[in-house]
Amino acid sequence: MRDERLLERLSRRAPGEWELYVKTAESRELASTAESRSERLRREQGWAARFWEGGAPRFASACGEAELERALSRAARTPTAPAEPPEWPGGRTAGQDTPALKPPEPPPELFEEVSRRVSAESRGEASLTELTVRRGASLERIRNARGLDVSIVTERLDGFACAAGRRGARACEARAVFRWEDGPEAEALARRLADRATLPLADRRAPFPIGEWLLDPSVASALLAAAAPLFTGFPLPAWVARERLFSPRVTIVDDAAADAPWDGEGTPTRRVVVVEEGVFRTPLRDLRSARRSGEEPTGHGVRPSYRTPPAPLPRRLFFEGGRESPRELLSSVRRGLFASALTAPASLDLEADRYDVEFTGVEVLAGRAQGPVGGARASGRLSELFRRISAVSTDRQFFPTPHMTGAPTLLIERAAFE
Amino acid sequence: MDLDPSAVSRWIAPLGLRPGEIAEVFVERRRETHLFFRDGEVTEARVGLSAGVSARRRLGREERLAFVSRADEGGAHEAVRALSEMVGLSPLPAKPARGRAAEEEEDSSAPVERWRRRLAAALARHAPRHRFRWTLREVTRQVIPAGAPASSFSRRLVSLEGEFIAASRRGDEPRGFSFHAPDSEATADELKTALALAAVPRERPTPCAGGETDVVLAGGSAAVLFHEILSHPLESEAPLLSRWKETRLSVSDLEVKDDPTRLDLFGGYERDDEGTRPRAVKLLDAGRLAGSPGDRFRAGGGASNGHARRAEASDPPLVRGSNLLVAAGQATGEEMARRLSDGLWIEEIAGGSVELSSGQFRLRFPRARRVRRGKMAEETGAGIVLGETIPALRGVESGMGRDVRVCRSLGWCARAGQVVPVQGAAPDVLIRKLLVRSST
Numbered sequence: 001m002r003d004e005r006l007l008e009r010l011s012r013r014a015p016g017e018w019e020l021y022v023k024t025a026e027s028r029e030l031a032s033t034a035e036s037r038s039e040r041l042r043r044e045q046g047w048a049a050r051f052w053e054g055g056a057p058r059f060a061s062a063c064g065e066a067e068l069e070r071a072l073s074r075a076a077r078t079p080t081a082p083a084e085p086p087e088w089p090g091g092r093t094a095g096q097d098t099p100a101l102k103p104p105e106p107p108p109e110l111f112e113e114v115s116r117r118v119s120a121e122s123r124g125e126a127s128l129t130e131l132t133v134r135r136g137a138s139l140e141r142i143r144n145a146r147g148l149d150v151s152i153v154t155e156r157l158d159g160f161a162c163a164a165g166r167r168g169a170r171a172c173e174a175r176a177v178f179r180w181e182d183g184p185e186a187e188a189l190a191r192r193l194a195d196r197a198t199l200p201l202a203d204r205r206a207p208f209p210i211g212e213w214l215l216d217p218s219v220a221s222a223l224l225a226a227a228a229p230l231f232t233g234f235p236l237p238a239w240v241a242r243e244r245l246f247s248p249r250v251t252i253v254d255d256a257a258a259d260a261p262w263d264g265e266g267t268p269t270r271r272v273v274v275v276e277e278g279v280f281r282t283p284l285r286d287l288r289s290a291r292r293s294g295e296e297p298t299g300h301g302v303r304p305s306y307r308t309p310p311a312p313l314p315r316r317l318f319f320e321g322g323r324e325s326p327r328e329l330l331s332s333v334r335r336g337l338f339a340s341a342l343t344a345p346a347s348l349d350l351e352a353d354r355y356d357v358e359f360t361g362v363e364v365l366a367g368r369a370q371g372p373v374g375g376a377r378a379s380g381r382l383s384e385l386f387r388r389i390s391a392v393s394t395d396r397q398f399f400p401t402p403h404m405t406g407a408p409t410l411l412i413e414r415a416a417f418e
Numbered sequence: 419m420d421l422d423p424s425a426v427s428r429w430i431a432p433l434g435l436r437p438g439e440i441a442e443v444f445v446e447r448r449r450e451t452h453l454f455f456r457d458g459e460v461t462e463a464r465v466g467l468s469a470g471v472s473a474r475r476r477l478g479r480e481e482r483l484a485f486v487s488r489a490d491e492g493g494a495h496e497a498v499r500a501l502s503e504m505v506g507l508s509p510l511p512a513k514p515a516r517g518r519a520a521e522e523e524e525d526s527s528a529p530v531e532r533w534r535r536r537l538a539a540a541l542a543r544h545a546p547r548h549r550f551r552w553t554l555r556e557v558t559r560q561v562i563p564a565g566a567p568a569s570s571f572s573r574r575l576v577s578l579e580g581e582f583i584a585a586s587r588r589g590d591e592p593r594g595f596s597f598h599a600p601d602s603e604a605t606a607d608e609l610k611t612a613l614a615l616a617a618v619p620r621e622r623p624t625p626c627a628g629g630e631t632d633v634v635l636a637g638g639s640a641a642v643l644f645h646e647i648l649s650h651p652l653e654s655e656a657p658l659l660s661r662w663k664e665t666r667l668s669v670s671d672l673e674v675k676d677d678p679t680r681l682d683l684f685g686g687y688e689r690d691d692e693g694t695r696p697r698a699v700k701l702l703d704a705g706r707l708a709g710s711p712g713d714r715f716r717a718g719g720g721a722s723n724g725h726a727r728r729a730e731a732s733d734p735p736l737v738r739g740s741n742l743l744v745a746a747g748q749a750t751g752e753e754m755a756r757r758l759s760d761g762l763w764i765e766e767i768a769g770g771s772v773e774l775s776s777g778q779f780r781l782r783f784p785r786a787r788r789v790r791r792g793k794m795a796e797e798t799g800a801g802i803v804l805g806e807t808i809p810a811l812r813g814v815e816s817g818m819g820r821d822v823r824v825c826r827s828l829g830w831c832a833r834a835g836q837v838v839p840v841q842g843a844a845p846d847v848l849i850r851k852l853l854v855r856s857s858t
Contacts, residue, residue: 036479041500042732044470044487062467063487071465077527078453078463078534160835164775171775307450307466344780347857356857
């Protein structure tokens, strides 16, 4: 095999304590605006090695085998404090029948269709300014000193879109990131963009200081993604009471079995119940955090890029269950705000138990939508926000944040608005 | 670089023959070393060696780019071949030119070791309890345009980012610190000084009061404001500013320029990513909108001012700002505080953003100082400065500070998913009637 020399070098440098990761990827991207069009083809190979030479952790990455050998040598030269190596998984060999990577087809041309729909959804107040759609395929192979050899093939259709809303002298921008799992969803994308680009154009601010808070799935998933470090980082902040972190109506699960059979370290993917009926049950662990805590890895060693070592991160995190339809949730609101979209990234201070969320949406009185609220802000204690989730709907949607995060419409029984 | 520019130039030439056609091959080699420091020890060493070559052709509003992750002649051949197929030209013969050479580039780890020792000493003295990531980025780029000579250029950039525990008058407190600079003989000393300053004991901050207030952006932090409200709209040709061309928008002593030729700053470069030698561009001249950054496409038949920048070889070049410089005035710090009278004195901005269609901007600051009756008063905690571009420019008061300071905490700027090094330097600037609010 071509890379035998590299494997031999790793074995010599760090006997029993190494891992080699190779990624081959190809993608085609189409970026369109009303006046321009840009096509991009990318063929990429990435190599990465983690190894514990002299008991100290080191990481090297490169775009080729020869370059990785040089990077290994350089990484080994810096004196580094020793640390426990992980308990490497072993026992699976899939290397003999490594699947081949199929070059992806060009992405679909959707600018005109999405543009037409954005205009229709917003009654002409918003226009699509940019749409980038990318279709890509990648093959990842992970081997380690214990004889593990697994391969993962991934295909993806994703991108982002921008729209601008204008009403008189007021203007607003909207940006939506998407990953389509069952083909293009132009209509849903256009609706999101139209709402985000036009609702903030309303003059009205939050009409009352306290009320119920209904969260659109996109807003709820942004909050869940921002809170996700609680599920991977330890020690937990002092305010976290594991027995009562969320309201009893909340169950949160991470299950990426449909995406890949292994994580970025070769640990099998499995369903992990992170929060069960409000109680924090199982944190998400990669190999190193599992070793530190003396627990089993959960299959959450994630590599955002071949250039960074795996880290404990969610893979497909979502709210589970939910009984009521979104319409039932809406009709149960006596006086509150429906948060349709965020107008700034959600700000969560996990140490200090604070959140601060700026959003745009609609006022709701006696179960009926009253009128748009251009900009509002909700802030307070995270611990209270989590425990005040009074209803979870059935309309779960997934959003790339960048890992896939799924949330339905949520109802918070009380929040403070500005 | 492991390729023959004349051969690559011949391959790309057919893609740049028509009038208005821009075509080039772009090659990048990047070496990144990261050391993770925790309480006096290096806990992890990471080294990344990446390389890539892309071939690009632009004609009018149509652009195509093909990228492969190897920076040798074989890679260049593959990229040009793929691009030729994308534009419908007969592709180059499949047989590659020279393959990947078993090169042995200069691979000294001496600079890393020197930095490790210096940092360990500086951290032990000024911030013994810490979590920092130190990064050395060594980037070499080469541009081979169709029908023009090739050019190559290199940069070595150092960053230190993280958090440390500092003493405050009422106990310890975590403080963020970030420093970005080109690697030079003087960089380590400058970093040490910045670290010592950041670790100075302070009062415990009171919560930042919200509402409309006057603000002095000090310590070079005004560069972040003008980066957001001038650089971004002008590089994007946003209608927000283009309709005010040559209109006086601010006081006559406000001069702002974008200068990539300042190689002592993090955003400097000798050639842009189309191979053009860059020029400084005046963005605001005597308070009036003046020039704007550009690239070969915007220059039409004329000369580009050299602001085409790529985050990586796999990205197409975008028009981007580099180093934002504000001209000095005559005022001392005491005069600025006296003129501010009552308001906020902000020395550090942790991040900023602007919405191009509305011109609304926000700047996050980790702490500030309240000024009362022209005197420095209590420390306040983190907050956000909010405003709109045109009113903020009109709110700048005549009489800038006399000392221009480099804003070393400003180091990276993201647009359209592409992150490029930037920086800025500015004197103290007084701006009336900005909205400030406390942040979590």
